[in-house]
Amino acid sequence: MTITANTYRNPFIEQRADPWVYKHADGFYYFTGSVPAYDCIELRRAKTLDGLREAEPKVVWRKYDRGPMSANIWAPEIHYIEGKWYIYFAAARTAETKAGLFDHRMFVLENESANPLEGSWIEKGQIFTKWESFSLDATTFEHKGVRYLVWPQKDPSIEGNSNLYIAEMENPWTIKGEQVMLSKPEFDWEVIGYKVNEGPAVIKRNGKVFIAYSASATDHHYCMGLLWANEEADLLDPASWTKSPTPVFQTSEENGQYGPGHNSFTVTEDGKHDVLVYHARSYKEIEGDPLYDPNRHARLKLFTWDKDGFPQFGEPLPDTMNMEKVK
Template identity: 75%
Template sequence: MLNVNEQVQQSFINPIIPQRADPWVYLHTDGFYYFTGSVPEYDRIELRRARTIQELGAAEPVVAWTKYAEGPMSANIWAPEIHFVQGKWYIYFAAARTTETVEGLFDHRMFVLENESANPLEGKWSEKGQIIANWESFALDATSFEHNGTHYLVWAQKDLSIEGNSNLYIAAMVNPWTISGQQVMIAQPEYDWEKIGFYVNEGAAVLKRNGKIFIAYSASATNHHYCMGLLTASADSDLLDPVSWSKAPEPVFTTNEENGQYGPGHNSFTVSPDGKHDILIYHARNYKEITGDPLYDPNRHTRAQVFGWTADGMPSFGVPVRDGKE
């Protein structure tokens, strides 16, 4: 793992993929990087793969799933993630329903697809249905990870008794589409930088390093105020106990006007092919002023950059790099 003072040799030409928000990149044991993310039309889930992160931009996308004309999976298909669990591929995603009201269009729930093929760009994706939380409300951005033999789900959801739009929750899983027991809130918007435009904690991504479990997440509205925060727990702690998690009081990755990068967030983590470099995958725009609703501005581009670590074992993401070579 890199110390923040080491010179980084791996570099990228950003953006990696234009007009792909909420990017998820996963390096599989077959040596391929797999990518998915929100498409500007919010109407389908695409997958692509390549031998390097840079080559993902030129890789041919394959449509894994397309929204329905009506019903609970018929609008605003957001933030898909691809995971490999116990020999099968799974895609987590959020979907809303076609409706005449704005509220319905943004009343998301979480869903799961499964594929048994060795290559997830082939074979059939079957629907495993909705992930049922402990209560019904706006829910999205599901991600999963394994620790000490237990699989966990982390996601964003609205609690109708708490002011704001979404908090972060964790629960154990009995299988890749079913949570077990009670969900536990581990973060809610509390700092000013998490409550600009909307009160939001969302887009969780998990990183296990240095005897710790880190959850990066995104906060505030999806314009230039969008930024990343960080939760930390000891790897030896009870991850279902809210007390185990501490939140950094300041954002860890933010807009950098000097480099022309605005609203970085909704990240994922991966590594270089040799496993020596940790890599942050995220989206950002290269301009500040947006006409209309930021959610319908298509120019949140997928970007990548290597990050390092501090002497006390914390990730140091630096600032979003300029477009072009890192």
């Protein structure tokens, strides 16, 4: 396919924040993301990226009425690991939405069906870490025969909301060994509103392992940062990782795109080009808490790589579809 500014129509999927797209060996793309009510997990699939827009979503899991996993179901991701499907997600332990806003833990679902929109999703339970503290946005990847988990968590001894950690995995719902901090909010653009590093997404290219992540509050200050390590390095050694001192993707006032972030990565239908999947709003001013404004729409953007092998995300592009602001 030819890379042009208008290859994909945006917004991609309306009112789906924290978008996750995975292209499977069966030829289907699978999509999930946070729904505005934060009360369930849904999946959809299609043979093309654009087809996901109109694909019928299926709710595969709903929150509990009380107790663990009863509120604020955030940022589901779907992964295929050793012949089974897994969904990673975060959930709060209280039904009182405001009180439980920063009381999340990470959980895992498993499905043995060939098609994850069918069969049963079994709860594998909470991912336990060093601390029983605010944790969310778990993602997983395999590198040189080792599976890793990367996630944001609150260290009770560090000021701020969440730092990024990595650990080796014993199985898809259990970490083993020591967890290692890769990044904490430290630059000006990471600490606006909240001191946040969250939403990690991994892509391996050009001899490097990259982790994109998001920072600051979920309004127009939200933006993306980047970590990278050599593919031959010890990924559990913090010294192996370098952090960009500047954001790599951020608000474009000129293009009417605000707070782009919480991304995932996929590829075009022919597999030849990389695609950035992210959410953003098309307006700056928000009434009330940004988390309860539903209009963080999922969007797609092709991106390229520079001569040194680093991703070049550019700016979020203007919307190509007319969308009404929904309150």
